[in-house]
Amino acid sequence: MATTQNFTVGNSWTRIASGRADGQVVKIEGAGPFNLAVTVGAKSIPPDIPPQTGHRVTGKTDLPLVAAQHLWASAATPTNLTVT
Amino acid sequence: MASATKRIILSSGWVKIAEAKGREAMAMIDAYGAVQLAVADGEPPRGDVASGHSLNGSMMWPVKGAEIIWARGAGVAVSVTLLKVVPEFATLDSAALKVATASAQAVATAAAGAAATADAKAVTADNKATAADAKATEAQTVAANARRAAGPIPQEFGAVGDGVTDDTAAMQAWKDYVVSNSITGMLPTGRYRATALDMYPYQSYAIRGDGDRQSIILIDNPDRAAAGLKFTHPSNPSTRGRPYQVSDIGVDAMAGTKACLIEDRYAGGSKWNRVRVEGYHGSTGVRMEKCWNVDINEMSVWGCGHNVVAKTVPEGVTFSIAASSTTMTASGPVFSADDVGRTLTLAINSTATPQTFQIVGYTDPQTVTVGAVRKLNFTNAPGSFGGVRGSMTTGSNVLTLEADVLTSDDIGRKIYVVSAALNGSIPRPLPAIISGVSGTSITLSAQAQRDVALAELVFDPAVDFGDADFSVNERTNDLYCSGLHIERHRGCGLVLTGYNMSFPSIKVHASGHTAINHLASNIQMLAYDAYGHMDGVFSQVVSSNVGRILATGQDAPLSLSWMETMLTHDMPTIRMQDCGDGAAVDIGTIKGLGNGQNQNAMDGCLSTDGSGLIMARLIGAPGQSYRRMNVVIPTP
Numbered sequence: 001m002a003t004t005q006n007f008t009v010g011n012s013w014t015r016i017a018s019g020r021a022d023g024q025v026v027k028i029e030g031a032g033p034f035n036l037a038v039t040v041g042a043k044s045i046p047p048d049i050p051p052q053t054g055h056r057v058t059g060k061t062d063l064p065l066v067a068a069q070h071l072w073a074s075a076a077t078p079t080n081l082t083v084t
Numbered sequence: 085m086a087s088a089t090k091r092i093i094l095s096s097g098w099v100k101i102a103e104a105k106g107r108e109a110m111a112m113i114d115a116y117g118a119v120q121l122a123v124a125d126g127e128p129p130r131g132d133v134a135s136g137h138s139l140n141g142s143m144m145w146p147v148k149g150a151e152i153i154w155a156r157g158a159g160v161a162v163s164v165t166l167l168k169v170v171p172e173f174a175t176l177d178s179a180a181l182k183v184a185t186a187s188a189q190a191v192a193t194a195a196a197g198a199a200a201t202a203d204a205k206a207v208t209a210d211n212k213a214t215a216a217d218a219k220a221t222e223a224q225t226v227a228a229n230a231r232r233a234a235g236p237i238p239q240e241f242g243a244v245g246d247g248v249t250d251d252t253a254a255m256q257a258w259k260d261y262v263v264s265n266s267i268t269g270m271l272p273t274g275r276y277r278a279t280a281l282d283m284y285p286y287q288s289y290a291i292r293g294d295g296d297r298q299s300i301i302l303i304d305n306p307d308r309a310a311a312g313l314k315f316t317h318p319s320n321p322s323t324r325g326r327p328y329q330v331s332d333i334g335v336d337a338m339a340g341t342k343a344c345l346i347e348d349r350y351a352g353g354s355k356w357n358r359v360r361v362e363g364y365h366g367s368t369g370v371r372m373e374k375c376w377n378v379d380i381n382e383m384s385v386w387g388c389g390h391n392v393v394a395k396t397v398p399e400g401v402t403f404s405i406a407a408s409s410t411t412m413t414a415s416g417p418v419f420s421a422d423d424v425g426r427t428l429t430l431a432i433n434s435t436a437t438p439q440t441f442q443i444v445g446y447t448d449p450q451t452v453t454v455g456a457v458r459k460l461n462f463t464n465a466p467g468s469f470g471g472v473r474g475s476m477t478t479g480s481n482v483l484t485l486e487a488d489v490l491t492s493d494d495i496g497r498k499i500y501v502v503s504a505a506l507n508g509s510i511p512r513p514l515p516a517i518i519s520g521v522s523g524t525s526i527t528l529s530a531q532a533q534r535d536v537a538l539a540e541l542v543f544d545p546a547v548d549f550g551d552a553d554f555s556v557n558e559r560t561n562d563l564y565c566s567g568l569h570i571e572r573h574r575g576c577g578l579v580l581t582g583y584n585m586s587f588p589s590i591k592v593h594a595s596g597h598t599a600i601n602h603l604a605s606n607i608q609m610l611a612y613d614a615y616g617h618m619d620g621v622f623s624q625v626v627s628s629n630v631g632r633i634l635a636t637g638q639d640a641p642l643s644l645s646w647m648e649t650m651l652t653h654d655m656p657t658i659r660m661q662d663c664g665d666g667a668a669v670d671i672g673t674i675k676g677l678g679n680g681q682n683q684n685a686m687d688g689c690l691s692t693d694g695s696g697l698i699m700a701r702l703i704g705a706p707g708q709s710y711r712r713m714n715v716v717i718p719t720p
Contacts, residue, residue: 037089038165040241041257048253049091054163055114055142064110064167068261069088 004084009034013046013072016083019065026071027084029060034075036063044070052076088242089165094119098128098154101164104147105239110167111145111153119157126150235268235292236261238276245274247302252278255301262289271333273298279305280343283315285325285354293333296360296384303345304338308367308496311347312337315354324376327353337363337387342496344368345388351375356383363388365574368498371548375560375582382567389546390497391575394426394472394487402464403430405441410453412441415464417449422486425538427470428454430462440470471575471607474541476504476532481516483526486538490521499528500542500550500579500610503636503662506533511662512612512637513542513579515552540634542610546573549580550610559583565590579610581637613637633658635669635696660696667696 007016017026028036037047037054047054051074065071073081092101102111113121122129122136123145129136136156145153147166155162236258238245243254255278262269263286271293278301293299303312313335317323328351335345345363348354351372358381361369369388372378397418405412412428429440439460445453474483483501497518504514511534520527530552547570551559560582568590570577577592592609611633635658660669671690690698 037163038167040088041260047089049089049163053091053161054089055112055165057142063112068264069167 004082007073007081007083008078009073009075009081010078011074011076012051013037013074015044015046015070016073016081017065017071018044019067019069019071023064023066025062025064027060027062028057028071028073029082030057030073030075031080032075032077033058034073034079034081036061037072037074038063038065039070039072040068041070047072089163090242092155092162092164094155094157094160094162096156096158098122098156100128100152101155101162102145102147102153102166103239104149104151105237106149107240108146108148111147112142112165112167113139113145113153113155114142114163115139115155115157115160116162117157117160119155119160119162121145122154123147123151124154126152129154235270237270237272238274239272243274243276245272245276247275247277247300249277250279250304251276252281256281259283259289259291262291263287268292271299271301275300275302275336277302277304277338278312279303280307280310281313282318283313283328284317285315285328288326288328290329290331291333292329292331295332296334296358298334299332300334300336302336302338303341303343303363305343306340308342310343311371312341312343312345313347315346315348315351317350321349322374324350324352325354327355329355329357330359331355331357332359334360334362336361337367339364342367344371346370347372348375349373351378353377354379356380358382360384360386361388362386366390366544368544368548369546369573371498372563373549373551373560374553374558375549375563377562378560378564380563380565380568383565384569384571385547385573386571387546387573388544389573389575389577390544392472392489392494392541392543393469394489395423395469397467397469403428403462403467404464405430405454405462407461410444410455411447412443412452412454414450419443419446419449419452421446423452423469428467429470430465430467471541473538474501474526475535475537475539476501476514477535478533479531481528481531483528483541485524485526488524490518490526492521494518494521494543497544498548500545501528501532501536502540502542502607502610502634504532504534504536504539505530505552507613507637508664510613510637510664513550513610515550540607542576542579542607545576545579545610546570547578549578549582549585550612551581560585564588569593576607577609579612581611581613607634609633611635633669635660635667636662637664637667658690658698660692660698662693663696669696669698671699 005016007014009016016028019026034057035052035054036057037049039045039047054074063071090101092099101113118138118140120136121139124130136154147153238251238255238258241254241257241261243251243258245251255276258269259281266287266289268290269292271291273294280303281301301313305312315325315328317325337345341364344367345361346369349372353376356379361383362385363369364387367388367390369385370383398416401414401416401418403412403414423443424446425443427440427442439462441454441456443452444455447453472485472487472489474485476483483499495518498515499518500513500515502513503511505512514528514530514532516528516530518526519529547568549560549563553559561584563582563585565586566588568587570592572593612635658669658671660667692698
């Protein structure tokens with residue numbers, strides 16, 4: 001069952017979603033520009049690349065995540081995200 | 085844990101940024117400047133690709149099969165994430181796998197048929213042959229995909245497997261994923277370099293490779309206190325793990341590695357199948373303690389092990405002793421009065437088995453007397469003194485060596501001090517870790533429970549099944565080891581203790597004629613406190629004539645069904661020492677014991693200090709084709 005959550009992300013990586021075995025799509029919408037990165041593993045440890053790198057997003061995007069994949073977000077200034 | 089999002093700084097040449105590896109995936113690419121992109125199957129873009137697709141920003145690019153995405157753009161940063169848009173492998177059930185496998189087999193069969201047809205008409209049907217080749221390639225790809233579908237592979241977590249790249253993070257993420265889903269992880273052919281991996285089985289899992297010479301984990305870790313593949317719980321070593329299974333892999337040490345290659349404490353129900361371990365001399369290959377119901381099937385351990393000689397022979401000095409003589413001479417001054425009691429191993433040439441002599445009398449710096457005569461002449465033979473010995477007093481953790489031969493580099497080594505501990509009232513080896521070195525004074529992690537003088541020492545055995553804990557619920561119990569091959573180690577090959585241990589086939593074989601260069605060993609195999617039974621077919625355990633089996637401690641009911649081609653020396657081949665009541669070593673049959681030696685030396689092959697019984701049936705001895713032995717021989 002999908003659940004919508006809100007996050008405020010800043011200049012560090014914040015985990016905003018984890019994947020499921022069925023590869024369900026995660027919908028992300030930001031109030032401003034933000035960056036995304038993905039990690040893989042049983043443990044939830046932030047990406048090893050600096051915040052504000054990775055994939056730049058303005059507006060909204062959809063990503064299919066599978067089990068053990070974790071989605072992280074950062075932004076230059078505190079930015080509200082809506083994640084489902 | 086691994087970051088699936090990679091940040092890559094491009095150059096003017098093509099750089100691989102994403103690879104499908106036989107799977108369907110979606111590559112998410114974000115270029116922080118102007119770059120060019122191109123795709124090629126399994127190789128860089130062709131030389132005639134003058135320019136690729138332009139990108140300055142984000143795009144999604146689906147890839148599959150052998151496709152690789154390449155990019156170029158000097159100094160531009162690119163972020164890439166490979167998203168798995170197909171259902172995760174973990175959710176594929178066995179039926180799906182069977183379908184994939186059947187598909188691969190069907191295509192392969194079709195390809196084989198087409199190939200046969202093409203062969204028959206090769207001259208006139210090149211196009212058919214080409215089609216057959218294409219189908220065969222397709223069949224291989226499908227088969228590879230089917231195999232990968234059986235479980236995740238490290239490459240999906242960022243591993244490279246080229247033997248150069250540090251794959252630690254990717255391998256850890258792969259293992260973590262396999263464990264968290266309690267599935268089988270596949271380790272494709274490759275050389276995966278890692279410093280240390282937490283392999284603890286929080287849940288049952290399995291790892292399966294392509295073969296012990298194909299799927300290799302390279303341990304690159306100079307920390308003597310560390311373990312390369314650590315199946316022990318990372319924070320609470322006494323937490324017994326879930327059953328796991330490791331099959332068809334190799335574990336190799338890179339130069340400079342001092343870490344134990346495989347460590348497991350408190351394993352429960354684990355299985356090792358067709359695993360090869362290969363390390364440098366100086367450290368332990370496999371260390372397992374307190375294991376319950378562990379099955380080891382076809383494990384070979386090459387190299388590893390450590391020994392420290394009491395005294396080194398100066399370069400160029402050789403030794404001579406005539407057949408039937410007890411006087412040994414050296415080509416230069418090497419002996420001292422302190423050498424009485426030490427052993428010296430000589431090699432006649434590069435092919436003959438070395439023989440060990442015990443020095444019983446000192447004459448001058450170039451002449452000593454040895455304990456037993458031989459039928460062989462040694463002329464200008466190279467030699468090595470035996471292992472260093474040490475003394476301890478009750479309640480002290482200081483080991484005093486007979487010679488100043490250790491350095492600070494030895495701190496962290498495992499050591500066994502023979503007969504320095506007690507199990508009830510019965511002496512047993514004292515296992516400890518070296519924590520300090522100051523000249524001949526060695527500080528250990530454990531205290532002696534009884535006084536010992538010039539006790540023999542075992543350092544970092546190649547395979548360590550020893551233990552310090554003797555409570556019923558803590559010790560190794562039911563270790564079944566079918567096909568354990570320990571070869572070319574230095575020092576002690578195997579330390580063994582536990583309940584009900586069975587070794588249907590085992591070989592502990594030191595370096596043979598190269599033992600001189602590899603340093604002699606006093607003890608090839610140390611078996612102690614074997615409650616229940618410790619039985620098996622021990623083949624050539626001491627055939628190299630360097631070192632011996634030492635059985636000691638409570639009970640010690642060691643059963644060796646068959647031994648062959650042992651030669652005698654001043655140190656008995658099998659020695660029972662400080663054993664409890666009822667201790668016995670039962671050697672079903674010995675063939676070739678004492679071959680080439682006189683009767684006294686032959687009898688000296690089997691020795692007890694009166695505390696244990698050795699039983700054997702001997703065949704093939706000189707002058708006696710058959711002899712039944714039931715011997716209790718006092719200390720020589």
